[in-house]
Amino acid sequence: MDKHYDPGRIEAAVQRRWEDTAVFRATEDPGREKFYCLSMFPYPSGKLHMGHVRNYTIGDVITRYQRMQGRNVLQPMGWDAFGLPAENAAMDNGVPPSTWTRENIAYMKQQLKSLGFALDWERELATCDPDYYKWNQWLFLRMLEKGIAYKTTQVVNWDPVDQTVLANEQVIDGRGWRTGAPVEKREIPGYYLGITRYAEELLADLDNLPGWPERVRTMQANWIGKSFGVRFAFPCEIDGREEKLWVFTTRADTIMGVTFCAVAAEHPLAERAARDNPELAAFVEECKQGTVMEADLATLEKKGMPTGIFVTHPLSGEQIEVWVANYVLMAYGEGAVMAVPAHDERDFAFAKDQGLAIKQVIAIPGKDFSTDAWRDWYADKESGVCVHSGKYDGLTYDEATDAIAADLEALGLGEKQVQWRLRDWGVSRQRYWGCPIPIIHCQACGDVPVPDEQLPVVLPDDCVPDGSGNPLNKREDFVNVDCPRCGQPARRETDTMDTFVDSSWYFARYCCPDNNDVMVDERVDYWMPVDQYIGGIEHAILHLLYSRFWTKVMRDEGLLKCGEPFQRLLTQGMVLNEIFYRHPQGGRISYYNPADVEIKTDAKGQRSGVLLKEDGEPVQSGGIGTMSKSKNNGVDPQSLIERYGADTARFFMMFASHPEQTLEWSDTGVEGAYRFLKRLWAFCVDNENIIKNYHTANMGQGLAWKDAPDLIKKLRHEIHTLLSQANFDFDKYQFNTVASACMKMLNVLERNPETIKGVSVTPADYGWKLLEESLSLLLRVLSTISPHISDTLWQELGYGEDILAAPWPEPDATALVRDEIELVVQVNGKLRGKVTVPADAAKEEIESEALANENVGRFVSGREIKKIIVVPKRLVNIVVA
């Protein structure tokens, strides 16, 4: 054995062996229980970042754990290869996105390999491969046939200078990122997928996902947003014709309090009214400025204008004026709302602003409408009753809603309805680097689907975008085709699909990536669903919801047997690092990488100053933030691996915090992880002969643990307790405490050298036996986190050929039992002493022991004991007057 721990050498050797023997290749085996462990595939942006390292380490730890539990494990990897950054890089460097993407994939793949992940690389896929995206197109056509996919108009961000559609990300403060021109909303045609058809099932099935974090399920449920209410109409007369203004409300019980109606700027009524009202037309235009981002819309100052159009209240017959308001969203419900300022926050603010009437129609016993905040009234559906509402007076929320819905229905003006917040999924993108939408536009035949036998529609991979729209429009060889129906010249659709389509089913394709005849084959039934999915919390809604939807579509198409793609979900937290900057007066702010900064501390270890290494002058701390290019606070995993090795990187990542929590970067923390692995190596070198001899000569074979000396029993108890805790934590995916359990085990062994070397025990073999067993437990637990060092030591010390084949260690129940336990004694809930009692001591015995404690006596004497609470195996609490 090498005297020194040399991660570079041992990691390369171990990785080579794994590769040579193809140990991580997964094969279907119906006789064995499978475990499909999947981490979200990376976007090939150039090189791995710490978030990737964290994500894939978590996945790898779980994979290796399941493998040692005896499961047939699949852990694949691929590339989410289409997307905007490749187009940006193309603009910057003049290189086609395909070239840039392929180069990045090659580099990042080599990085992933150097981290020692137990991946089956034979199943690798990239979403920009025609073999992959062919099936996006194929399933899209199936959806088109079923009417799940359809064409309508969509509202997009439009840059009037570049004459191009902008992604939300490309809109900075309401302006185009390259031109600086104010962004406009524009309506263009596009394809949608009818995810709302599955809304009910997507919501209901959340209850069948106990392996998902509660918060993700809640977020999805809120996103889907099922609400019960009434859809009804205000009749009106427009240009001499009878029309109806439809609205939806969840508070039909307040219908008698309506004092105005509000519609979105895009609503037909608004556009009609704007026709002969220049002022209103200007306002409608103003509303169309800005972005389509909901976060921006929601924080806009509430503005509105009257249309001059009046509608008739369906129940009271009152004339109600219609307003255009910027807070009404065309995309939700009917794009129009009834306004009840007395009982709705936004309506109230708007009415106050515009001087509109506020009419109370709900009363809550014990509350005064004129003084209590309106807010409480709206939130409280339970205790209110109708007032000033004619025949509905005195009815509760439920009674009033039923009565009003019935009356509206009788008039043919409304009915109860379920409303969803979820909108259909717009998948058309006016961008080059994506999967072509398989449609051909023919003057005679209209929009014609590309026939299956012509799939895939291959994306030309040599375009270089220049920022002025989709370069596919200029590719005559791509655009000009014959209509598949009539044979006449036609134009190919140049929009590509949202990249979320690519990532909505890749997990199924991993099961059979080599089959080019079908989307998925029978192997998918063995592996799917994914048993454990791991990825960033930022994907909690969109990606996960789209994947669930796509899975259900595939199921209904007969391609999958399961309706949910991911059994268990782990959402990992972000990787953070401190931000350092200087902001010279009148100058530009500049950020400094933490690696270039030196932190001064005082005698207590508290920070006293932060200096830039280069010039020794102070820099400011901007707090902690996610690692990003813009804040220059990223740490390159590559340098970390080169300096300390993958095992250290992995260990630190797991040790620094719970997978679901944010992880704060720390150079010294990495040093600590490295120190631990070095210590472990040195410890094994030091005891190499004992363990080897033990294995070759079977020295402890005849010894039984039950006859061991007390000292051995005590240490063994400690080791097995730690193992038991590690196992418990493993189930909770709390790998930080698993890592610390490994450290604690080594601490126990290191602090008792006499015992494990057999110096202080007779027979000495008991010490060796304890050492051999403890290390075998430690190495196996550690092998999930830092596999290279564990594997190497396992082999070197003669435990076996391959730690991967070793079973997961379980604690020995007899080692966990103790004869005596220490109990905490409290007086009035405050810790006053400790007593040691037999494990099976009776309550009376424990009480008298506790009272006999000297320090306890000081707090009890002279006072009346009201009661004594004994919590078995924990504590005694003496309550005194």
Next chain:
RNA sequence: GCCGGAGUGGCGGAAUUGGUAGACGCGCCAGACUCAAAAUCUGGUUCAGGCAACUGAGUGUGGGUUCAAGUCCCUCCUCCGGCACCA
């Protein structure tokens, strides 16, 4: 604005799920080794008081429930993630 989450020593984080707050690690202090430094090892380290035994305070804020609250309930504050064309 809406939805979701998090606040514990100088720092990252533990706390058997209502039962010893601060495990483990980092940093810092002292010591050993060394001509010296690095590395390594040993001891100490929540704050305040005390030579010590020990005592008091303490888990973002303010209140409540309980024999007992970091953990449960209510109020407020701060920070983070998502908001449908970033992935």
